[in-house]
Amino acid sequence: MRNVIVTGLWLWLCASTAQADSVYLTAGSLIDPLSGKVVANPVIEIQEDRIVSVESAAAVPDQAQVIDLGNATLLPGLADLHTHLTWNPTDLGYSSLALSTSDEAIRGVVNARKTLMAGFTAARNLGATGYADVALRNAINAGEIPGPRLQVSGQMLGATGGHCDNNMLPFEYQVNAGGVADGPWAMRQKVRENHKYGADVIKFCATGGTTSKGTNPGARQLTLEEMQAIVDEAHTLGMPVAAHAHGSEGILFAIQAGVDSIEHASLIDQQGLELAKRKGTFLSINAYTPTYMIANGEANGMLPESVAKARRLADVRMKNYRTAIAEGARVVFGSDSATIPHGDNAKQFAVYVDLGMSPMQAIQSATTIAAESLGTVGETGAIAPGYYADIIAVKGDPLADIRALEKVDFVMKGGQVYRSETQR
Numbered sequence: 387m388r389n390v391i392v393t394g395l396w397l398w399l400c401a402s403t404a405q406a407d408s409v410y411l412t413a414g415s416l417i418d419p420l421s422g423k424v425v426a427n428p429v430i431e432i433q434e435d436r437i438v439s440v441e442s443a444a445a446v447p448d449q450a451q452v453i454d455l456g457n458a459t460l461l462p463g464l465a466d467l468h469t470h471l472t473w474n475p476t477d478l479g480y481s482s483l484a485l486s487t488s489d490e491a492i493r494g495v496v497n498a499r500k501t502l503m504a505g506f507t508a509a510r511n512l513g514a515t516g517y518a519d520v521a522l523r524n525a526i527n528a529g530e531i532p533g534p535r536l537q538v539s540g541q542m543l544g545a546t547g548g549h550c551d552n553n554m555l556p557f558e559y560q561v562n563a564g565g566v567a568d569g570p571w572a573m574r575q576k577v578r579e580n581h582k583y584g585a586d587v588i589k590f591c592a593t594g595g596t597t598s599k600g601t602n603p604g605a606r607q608l609t610l611e612e613m614q615a616i617v618d619e620a621h622t623l624g625m626p627v628a629a630h631a632h633g634s635e636g637i638l639f640a641i642q643a644g645v646d647s648i649e650h651a652s653l654i655d656q657q658g659l660e661l662a663k664r665k666g667t668f669l670s671i672n673a674y675t676p677t678y679m680i681a682n683g684e685a686n687g688m689l690p691e692s693v694a695k696a697r698r699l700a701d702v703r704m705k706n707y708r709t710a711i712a713e714g715a716r717v718v719f720g721s722d723s724a725t726i727p728h729g730d731n732a733k734q735f736a737v738y739v740d741l742g743m744s745p746m747q748a749i750q751s752a753t754t755i756a757a758e759s760l761g762t763v764g765e766t767g768a769i770a771p772g773y774y775a776d777i778i779a780v781k782g783d784p785l786a787d788i789r790a791l792e793k794v795d796f797v798m799k800g801g802q803v804y805r806s807e808t809q810r
Contacts, residue, residue: 408433409801410446413779414457419753420768422746424785428460432775435800439771453803455779455796461749462769463507463776463799464791465534465756466731468628468649468670468720471497471522472514475678475727478597479687483554487516494522498533500729503805505794507776508756508766509534510720512589512628512649513542513550515564520584532804535776537760539628540585541565543576543616548607549595549630565590570615573608577619588620589628589649593636596679596695597688597725603695604633604653613643626761628670632699634658641667647759649720651710652703659710668759670720671707673741674734676700678726704741711742718759719752732791735784745788775801 409432416428429444430437446452472490473482474497494514501509511519519538526533541564544550552563567576577588592608594601601607613629620627621644629640632652640648641661647668648654654662654669662669676696683693711717717738721731738748757767765774779796797805 410450410452413455413460416460419750432801435775437771437773437775440769458779460779462753462767463778464505464752465508466506466721467510467718467756467759468722469509469511470513470724471511472518473724475686479689481687487518490515490518494518495531497728502532502534504729504731505778506731507534507799509536511538517583537586539587539589540580542589544591545607548591549598549601550591553599570611573612573615574619577616581623587626590616592629592631592640593633597692606636610639613640617644652699654706663715668716668718669710670718672720672722673707673737675722675725708741717751718755735788735791739788745785748788
């Protein structure tokens with residue numbers, strides 16, 4: 387008798403879900419990055435958090451709930467695959483020594499909202515102290531705070547004295563960052579630790595960096611064996627791997643080790659580019675960062691050497707980015723926010739276009755290609771049946787002026803409206 391009752395309840399629940407009220411979203415046009423085309427007068431049916439149908443100039447049922455955005459242009463929610471939501475641009479110098487894990491958690495709450503309101507409904511956080519980004523992701527998923535769909539790395543892995551270490555205090559303090567390890571087996575242990583405490587993705591530093599004290603961005607900092615150990619352990623645990631890598635040798639070693647993405651790729655050479663294309667490695671390039679850091683780094687309290695490194699790298703990295711785009715590398719949108727202000731992520735689109743992308747390609751880097759990198763194809767990165775109802779709207783036509791994406795007027799994530807400045 388109990389089985390009958392349970393079965394009847396299940397059938398009732400299914401019927402209730404099937405009859406759930408639909409919401410219809412209408413606008414002037416829709417940019418479809420899957421087909422690379424524009425849909426005129428789209429009518430999108432949404433039930434709960436998913437898209438049911440997308441049609442052009444379709445009739446809306448009488449008495450239906452309608453969100454009419456007038457002449458606005460619709461796009462899928464954007465994705466930024468390199469963020470640091472728990473840090474601010476003013477945290478990249480000696481002031482970071484006063485930054486606690488609690489401070490980072492609070493910054494994360496503020497910056498996650500800014501990122502969502504800028505139209506980024508998905509993001510990947512690549513580095514936080516004390517797993518503050520894990521707590522941030524969990525709070526967003528529980529509906530406690532607004533923010534993008536997050537994949538998080540927890541603590542960044544790296545060598546003693548490397549880019550992922552804390553190099554600002556003298557010897558007597560004996561301070562190392564939480565993800566520091568040396569040797570293949572120690573690196574495996576750190577991967578396991580990050581997995582234990584809730585990370586989704588592993589991020590390690592293959593080379594020096596711009597914002598770290600005493601490191602050379604072009605210099606490799608891990609052995610091939612260490613990188614291979616990280617990648618093998620992470621992939622065994624079902625975790626993708628992102629490698630911070632500016633220098634050509636570090637990039638090459640990381641790709642040979644099997645990483646899923648290269649972050650920055652500033653000094654990538656032809657050998658590295660060809661290997662990345664052959665292996666399908668994503669290049670997450672933060673092309674707006676140099677301009678911002680050179681103009682604002684000193685005022686933000688960055689180390690003078692960091693500003694100098696950014697200035698030295700600027701021209702060559704732009705040249706290499708232009709080559710990577712021209713040769714068809716799998717470029718995915720990654721702003722490295724925190725090196726730029728959170729909420730200004732979309733300013734990078736114009737730089738991508740200046741470097742040779744078409745506006746559609748720039749949009750695809752933050753939608754369809756981003757979904758491939760995140761492993762969320764079929765769920766994010768497009769406005770199509772079965773996908774999450776993650777939808778944004780802007781005035782104007784981003785295909786004519788990509789800067790239209792810098793002012794998002796409507797943000798829906800999972801069928802819930804978080805921002806609406808164009809709704810009639």
